[in-house]
Amino acid sequence: MITLGIDKLAAHLFLLYLASLSTITPPVAVTSYAAAGLAEENPMKVSMKAVKIGIVGFILPFAFVLNTDYLHLGLDFMTLITWICAIVICISLACAFQGYVEQKITIPERILYLIVCGLVIQHHYIYSIIGIIIFAVLYGGRKLQHKKQCAVA
Numbered sequence: 001m002i003t004l005g006i007d008k009l010a011a012h013l014f015l016l017y018l019a020s021l022s023t024i025t026p027p028v029a030v031t032s033y034a035a036a037g038l039a040e041e042n043p044m045k046v047s048m049k050a051v052k053i054g055i056v057g058f059i060l061p062f063a064f065v066l067n068t069d070y071l072h073l074g075l076d077f078m079t080l081i082t083w084i085c086a087i088v089i090c091i092s093l094a095c096a097f098q099g100y101v102e103q104k105i106t107i108p109e110r111i112l113y114l115i116v117c118g119l120v121i122q123h124h125y126i127y128s129i130i131g132i133i134i135f136a137v138l139y140g141g142r143k144l145q146h147k148k149q150c151a152v153a
Helices: 008-021 030-039 043-053 055-066 077-098 107-120 125-152
Strands: none
Touching (some): 030 043, 077 125, 107 125
16 A cells, blocks of 8 residues: 555554454454344344444545545644544434434435535545535534424424
8 A cells, every 4th residue: 555655654544444343344243243142133233233333434544545634633724624524524424324414314415415525535625625515504404494493393
């Protein structure tokens, strides 16, 4: 990976994260099998649920590789934008995979949340800002809609 031009720290963290996540990824899923034994549940069902819950963990290594600012420890404007992007990615993935923001969301909204993730994870900050704006409209719109429904009821 390093010979392909990927930052040395990013390459090592990529491998470390993916190795750690192998414990919940089928068919090996050692952790999921142990949890299934304790819960007396089907190991494959437990493993698939673990993958669904841990989906952000699978995206994080790619974020390190695509945008090394995620590894930056200083505090400046670009680092702040990167942290906001990370939060947007986490919430967008959760919304896309769970299909719920205060109430059930539509398939086009789910697709838009996935598009937001693709935009925000990029190293180009123009795409990130566009993604953050789309996320704010989608997520904020649903929150406002729910707030109005609660006020009426």
